[in-house]
Amino acid sequence: MSSLLTVMIALSLIFLSGFRGWYRAKKEVDLHSRPFYHGVNHGLWVALPMLAVASLWLISESLIIKPSVLSVLTKDNQELLAQPEFRYLEITQMAEGLLDGKVVDAATTKALERYISVKKNTDVTILILFVASGLIGFRGVSRRFNTSTPAREQVERIVKILLAASSGVAVLTTAGIVLALLFETLRFFQQVPFIDFLFGTQWSPQMAIRADQVGSSGAFGALPLFAGTLLIAFIAMIVAVPIGLYSAIYLAEYAKPKLRAFAKPALEILAGIPTVVYGFFAALTVAPMIVDICEAIGLSASSESALAAGLVMGVMIIPFVSSLSEDVISAVPQSLRDGSLAMGATKAETIRKVVLPSALPGIVSALLLAFSRAIGETMIVVMAAGLAANMTANPLESVTTITAQIVTTLVGDQSFDSPKTLSAFALGLTLFCFTLMLNVFALRVVRKYREQYA
Amino acid sequence: MRNEDSLYQKKRDRRRLFADFRFRVYGILGLVLAGSALLFLLGNIFSTGYSAFQQTVITLEFNLDAEILGVTSTASPAERQEANAAKVAKNGLYVLFPEVKKSKDKRNLTKLLSLGAELDIRDLLIDKPESIGSSVTLTVPMSSDVDQYYKASLRGEQFQSRLDEQQKKWLQILIDKKIVEMQFNTDFFTRADSRYPELAGIGGAVVGTIYTLLICLLIAFPLGVAAAIYLEEFSRDSFMARMVEANINNLAAVPSVIFGLLGLAVILNVFGLPRSTPLAGGIVLALMTLPTIIIACRSAIKTVPPSIREAGMAMGASPIQVTFHHVMPAAMSGTLTGTIIGLAQALGETAPLLMIGMVAFIANVPGAPSDPATALPVQIYLWAESAERGFVEKTAAAIMVIIVFLIAMNLLAVLIRNRTRISNK
Numbered sequence: 001m002s003s004l005l006t007v008m009i010a011l012s013l014i015f016l017s018g019f020r021g022w023y024r025a026k027k028e029v030d031l032h033s034r035p036f037y038h039g040v041n042h043g044l045w046v047a048l049p050m051l052a053v054a055s056l057w058l059i060s061e062s063l064i065i066k067p068s069v070l071s072v073l074t075k076d077n078q079e080l081l082a083q084p085e086f087r088y089l090e091i092t093q094m095a096e097g098l099l100d101g102k103v104v105d106a107a108t109t110k111a112l113e114r115y116i117s118v119k120k121n122t123d124v125t126i127l128i129l130f131v132a133s134g135l136i137g138f139r140g141v142s143r144r145f146n147t148s149t150p151a152r153e154q155v156e157r158i159v160k161i162l163l164a165a166s167s168g169v170a171v172l173t174t175a176g177i178v179l180a181l182l183f184e185t186l187r188f189f190q191q192v193p194f195i196d197f198l199f200g201t202q203w204s205p206q207m208a209i210r211a212d213q214v215g216s217s218g219a220f221g222a223l224p225l226f227a228g229t230l231l232i233a234f235i236a237m238i239v240a241v242p243i244g245l246y247s248a249i250y251l252a253e254y255a256k257p258k259l260r261a262f263a264k265p266a267l268e269i270l271a272g273i274p275t276v277v278y279g280f281f282a283a284l285t286v287a288p289m290i291v292d293i294c295e296a297i298g299l300s301a302s303s304e305s306a307l308a309a310g311l312v313m314g315v316m317i318i319p320f321v322s323s324l325s326e327d328v329i330s331a332v333p334q335s336l337r338d339g340s341l342a343m344g345a346t347k348a349e350t351i352r353k354v355v356l357p358s359a360l361p362g363i364v365s366a367l368l369l370a371f372s373r374a375i376g377e378t379m380i381v382v383m384a385a386g387l388a389a390n391m392t393a394n395p396l397e398s399v400t401t402i403t404a405q406i407v408t409t410l411v412g413d414q415s416f417d418s419p420k421t422l423s424a425f426a427l428g429l430t431l432f433c434f435t436l437m438l439n440v441f442a443l444r445v446v447r448k449y450r451e452q453y454a
Numbered sequence: 455m456r457n458e459d460s461l462y463q464k465k466r467d468r469r470r471l472f473a474d475f476r477f478r479v480y481g482i483l484g485l486v487l488a489g490s491a492l493l494f495l496l497g498n499i500f501s502t503g504y505s506a507f508q509q510t511v512i513t514l515e516f517n518l519d520a521e522i523l524g525v526t527s528t529a530s531p532a533e534r535q536e537a538n539a540a541k542v543a544k545n546g547l548y549v550l551f552p553e554v555k556k557s558k559d560k561r562n563l564t565k566l567l568s569l570g571a572e573l574d575i576r577d578l579l580i581d582k583p584e585s586i587g588s589s590v591t592l593t594v595p596m597s598s599d600v601d602q603y604y605k606a607s608l609r610g611e612q613f614q615s616r617l618d619e620q621q622k623k624w625l626q627i628l629i630d631k632k633i634v635e636m637q638f639n640t641d642f643f644t645r646a647d648s649r650y651p652e653l654a655g656i657g658g659a660v661v662g663t664i665y666t667l668l669i670c671l672l673i674a675f676p677l678g679v680a681a682a683i684y685l686e687e688f689s690r691d692s693f694m695a696r697m698v699e700a701n702i703n704n705l706a707a708v709p710s711v712i713f714g715l716l717g718l719a720v721i722l723n724v725f726g727l728p729r730s731t732p733l734a735g736g737i738v739l740a741l742m743t744l745p746t747i748i749i750a751c752r753s754a755i756k757t758v759p760p761s762i763r764e765a766g767m768a769m770g771a772s773p774i775q776v777t778f779h780h781v782m783p784a785a786m787s788g789t790l791t792g793t794i795i796g797l798a799q800a801l802g803e804t805a806p807l808l809m810i811g812m813v814a815f816i817a818n819v820p821g822a823p824s825d826p827a828t829a830l831p832v833q834i835y836l837w838a839e840s841a842e843r844g845f846v847e848k849t850a851a852a853i854m855v856i857i858v859f860l861i862a863m864n865l866l867a868v869l870i871r872n873r874t875r876i877s878n879k
Contacts, residue, residue, distance in 0.1 A: 003824065004822075058725045058726070059724070059725065152772070156772060156773075156774040159774055160684075160688060160774070162680060163680045163681070163683055163684035163688060164684050164688070164689070166676075166677045166678075166680035166681040166684065167680070167681035167684045167685055167689070167695075167698050167748075168698070169677050169681065169741075169744065170681065170698055170701045170702045170705055170744060170745065170748065171697065171698055171701050173701075173705060173716070173741050173744070174701050174704065174705060176716055176720050177708070177712060177713075177715075177716045180715065180716055180719035180720050181712075181715060181719075183719075184719060242484065243484045243487050243488050244484070244488075245484070246480045246481045246483065246484030246485075247481065247484040247485045247488055249477075249481055250478070250480075250481025250482060250484065250485060251481075251485070253481075254478055254481055263485060263489075266489065266492070267485075267488055267489075269492060270488065270491070270492055272798065272799075272802075272860060272864070273495070273802070273857070273860075274801070274802025274803070274804065274831050274834075274856060274860075275802065275804065275805075276802070276804040276831045276832075276834050276835050276838075277495075277499065277802075277834070277853050277856070277857075278495075279835070279838065280499075280834065280838045280849055280850075280853065281495050281498060281499065283838065284502075284838070284846065285498050315488075315491045315492075315495070318488050318491075322488070346470050346471065346473070346474040347474055347477075348473055348474040348476075348477035348478070349470070349473075349474070351477070352477075369707070372707065375709075376708075376709025376710070376711065376712075377709070378709065378710065378711045378804075378805035379804050379805055379835065382805075382835075383835070383838060383839070403709065403711045403805070406711050406714075406715070406809075407711060407714075407805055407808055407809065410714070410715075410718060410808075410809045411808050411809065411813055424715070425715060425719070428711070428712055428715045431709060431711070431712065432708065432709075432712050435707065435708065435709055436704060436708075439703075439704060439707040440704070443703060
């Protein structure tokens with residue numbers, strides 16, 4: 001409610017200022033810039049200072065409110081700080097009335113009161129600053145106003161800066177990902193040795209939350225997860241590579257244009273279906289089917305087998321293989337084909353001996369991109385592959401993957417100082433680095449190849 | 455000698471031609487396999503889910519006795535909220551079976567009725583207090599077990615029902631009285647999530663998804679278009695521009711679960727946005743959609759012929775004016791197409807939303823983007839993980855709804871593309 005009100009206030013201030021600038025300019029004659037630009041200039045000079053203050057409000061929580069609340073919590077009772085993040089989350093939820101009826105100790109009540117008062121104070125202060133900054137901006141711009149003000153140039157300069165800043169958001173996102181992952185991962189490696197994580201063979205992240213609680217100590221050897229991820233991704237590739245490649249070859253070399261115009265988008269539907277749908281399909285239909293078939297031939301399969309997840313994932317990544325492969329096969333110059341056919345080779349021989357070798361770099365990169373998709377895919381494995389961290393090459397057993405562990409660790413409440421939560425970020429960083437390497441390599445191969453026939 | 459040679463050649467040619475044929479068959483086989491996988495998937499979902507659009511209801515007469523309810527028609531709304539509607543709902547069924555006396559049998563009998571009956575009566579008490587004391591005829595939902603059993607029997611299937619023999623007999627009596635029927639399941643579209651399959655709907659999730667996509671669009675579209683304009687029209691080929699470009703290409707390939715980690719660590723923990731809300735979800739999805747929009751908008755700008763820019767410049771327009779008055783209108787359809795496709799991807803995204811807490815059980819329809827909510831794909835995940843069997847058809851039905859949304863969005867994209875292609879001619 002209050003945030004909506006703030007936005008309304010801001011918008012009306014910006015509009016009023018813009019209207020004032022436009023109206024004032026409209027009455028003048030012999031202007032340097034058209035009234036529209038004066039209006040926009042007035043609006044921008046109100047909007048920008050307010051935007052700056054609003055970003056202050058975004059970081060006020062972690063900079064002002066949180067330290068203040070935590071200091072109250074620790075003053076009386078040192079042991080309460082065992083899990084500051086969790087305590088803080090609890091307090092914010094209580095303030096919103098989400099945990100009504102929960103019995104709390106005196107220190108928490110005090111902290112809650114402090115939270116409410118500090119939050120109110122900062123909110124009011126920032127709201128005043130917010131409006132004041134807009135008014136100051138308006139005063140500045142309207143003082144400078146005269147007929148020779150180069151309003152258009154000023155507006156265009158600001159617009160250009162805004163455009164450049166927008167393109168910086170992509171860089172900021174990457175930086176945010178890398179920093180967030182690195183920061184939490186470093187905290188994780190303070191508690192769990194790096195070597196244990198990368199080469200340990202035991203994964204059981206359940207930890208005792210309090211010291212006196214009975215529970216396992218937790219083991220963070222990620223090797224079973226890597227093995228499970230690779231196993232499922234390989235099964236997926238075994239499905240997707242032949243189907244995708246042969247479809248691509250057929251569409252590029254044999255199919256009539258009409259069939260191609262229909263079949264290519266139809267195949268791409270497979271990539272457009274939400275992954276949660278594949279997950280449901282794998283868990284509800286494919287997995288029981290595999291169990292039945294295996295029983296019929298005397299094998300025992302887990303109801304959450306790697307095979308079910310891998311098969312369905314393979315179907316999902318078919319278009320990643322076929323679409324890009326078809327593009328590169330079509331891009332092979334016709335002269336190469338003509339040369340081979342003129343020497344008496346059949347069409348199949350031409351494709352196998354001439355077209356495919358020259359399209360190979362592109363196909364390889366298509367396969368790498370599909371592989372990186374398979375490794376980063378989450379919902380199918382969360383729903384169909386289970387959580388048991390087995391180190392096995394048997395596709396009928398249940399395995400778990402990096403992505404499935406990240407999601408299961410972080411769904412629900414979490415405290416940001418237990419190694420269990422932090423382990424998700426270490427896994428995330430591993431996944432990020434791995435897929436990034438695959439993508440960069442694949443893109444490089446594609447670029448090199450494109451230059452060759454450009 | 456010559457004869458043998460030609461015989462050998464003929465054999466070889468036949469082998470080569472057969473190899474050629476085989477190769478072509480493999481290609482067709484690949485296409486057919488991929489197509490049948492798609493058809494099997496869709497067919498499986500549709501055949502599981504179509505029945506959820508109907509629900510089994512029963513028309514009963516309920517005696518809104520003031521004594522049983524414990525309230526009179528002059529009671530305040532709060533008191534009417536507390537009225538004993540459950541008793542009235544049960545009585546509506548008991549009067550049809552006067553022979554059932556034992557309390558255990560009575561309990562089994564009421565299991566035929568859904569909790570929805572009680573809720574409907576309560577709604578009636580709130581809306582029309584004057585009806586207290588009279589008796590009303592209402593059509594109320596039956597329990598999930600009855601619903602599944604009745605649907606299976608209509609299809610003529612054998613069904614391992616949780617209903618016992620006595621319950622089935624009672625149900626048959628009700629069916630013979632012609633008060634049990636199937637009707638279109640409007641609850642499924644209007645209600646939010648529920649612990650009871652027969653009362654669970656996608657209304658809350660759809661609203662949550664709409665809020666999330668709206669936030670995503672409001673953030674990603676202006677930012678994406680602005681970034682694309684800068685990269686295409688204003689950036690010189692500097693180190694910065696190349697870095698931005700490499701970044702965008704890489705971001706487009708980052709697994710979605712990583713964006714979930716980003717949302718959790720930065721958007722929730724550093725910026726302190728509220729958990730479980732479409733606001734936070736929309737921001738995360740916006741960051742994911744941004745590369746798609748930037749790439750689409752850039753290629754749309756690239757197709758605008760330089761002559762348009764030159765004509766604008768020649769008339770004395772500044773570069774910014776040329777861009778906004780001439781280039782962007784021409785590039786808009788390509789940009790919109792890319793945006794819609796990006797949003798369609800965001801619509802199906804589940805993992806990042808799970809991680810910023812949009813998996814909470816939310817039993818009412820969210821009223822604002824800052825209210826806790828779920829999204830449609832998350833609702834599908836939640837129902838798919840539920841042990842209750844009644845949720846299976848609900849899950850498949852929700853999937854059908856999301857697929858309809860996706861098809862609609864893609865058709866819209868195609869429509870925009872085709873329309874502008876004609877008008878450009």
